[in-house]
Amino acid sequence: MASSKAHHATGFAAGVMAASIVAHSGTxxxxxxxxxxxxxxxxxxxxxPDWLEVAWWSRTRRLWITxxxxxxxxxxxxxxxxxxxxxxxxxxxxxxxxxxxxxxLTHLLADWPNPLGVPWIAxxxxxxxxxxxxxxxxxxxxxxxxxWFIAGHVGLHDIHGLSHLxxxxxx
Numbered sequence: 245m246a247s248s249k250a251h252h253a254t255g256f257a258a259g260v261m262a263a264s265i266v267a268h269s270g271t272x273x274x275x276x277x278x279x280x281x282x283x284x285x286x287x288x289x290x291x292x293p294d295w296l297e298v299a300w301w302s303r304t305r306r307l308w309i310t311x312x313x314x315x316x317x318x319x320x321x322x323x324x325x326x327x328x329x330x331x332x333x334x335x336x337x338x339x340x341x342x343x344x345x346x347x348x349l350t351h352l353l354a355d356w357p358n359p360l361g362v363p364w365i366a367x368x369x370x371x372x373x374x375x376x377x378x379x380x381x382x383x384x385x386x387x388x389x390x391x392w393f394i395a396g397h398v399g400l401h402d403i404h405g406l407s408h409l410x411x412x413x414x415x
Contacts, residue, residue: 248291250380251351255290257387258350259283262343264395269332271339278336282343289347293321293355316355318364321348354383 263283271278296315299306309315325345331338352362357379361370373379 247380250354250383251291251294252287253384254350254354254387255287255347257384257391258290258347259286259343260391261350261394262286262346264391264398265329265346266332266339266342268398271332271336273336278339282339282346285340285343286347286350289344289349290351292344292348293351312355312360312362312368316352316362318349318352318362321345321352325349350387354387357383 260283262285263279266272266282267276267279273279293312293315297309314320322345324341328338328341328345332342352364356362357371357373359370359372359375361368361372
């Protein structure tokens with residue numbers, strides 16, 4: 245498991261990825277509200293697999309399900325990502341759902357190298373690369389590299405016609 249700070253940092257990177265893809269899909273809304281909501285949902289999704297396990301309705305705030313079970317199930321997060329991606333441009337609420345799924349999936353990818361692993365399909369699988377809290381900088385760096393790559397190649401270079409401006413300035 246990555247540290248809490250690493251999950252927050254990878255959640256912000258997932259927000260950049262989700263917002264880029266939502267903006268590219270054209271589901272922007274007035275003042276780019278759906279892009280912003282997808283970003284915010286991805287930040288929340290970056291820590292969601294852990295906080296969804298907490299029984300917020302009880303005073304003790306203990307886990308109501310075992311850690312890294314249902315909330316860390318890879319198929320569920322991938323299904324939410326695929327369905328919400330399919331509905332981008334057709335349903336506005338797909339944008340925050342897509343962001344939330346991006347964040348949740350990023351969380352699972354950050355937990356995967358840990359010996360405890362992540363239940364991708366039926367049972368847990370671990371890359372068994374390092375113990376919890378180690379190599380957080382590597383995980384965060386990889387997520388931000390992915391965010392940079394996706395944002396740069398999905399179309400943020402042409403947001404609001406800025407490519408025309410940069411082309412004109414380059415003359």
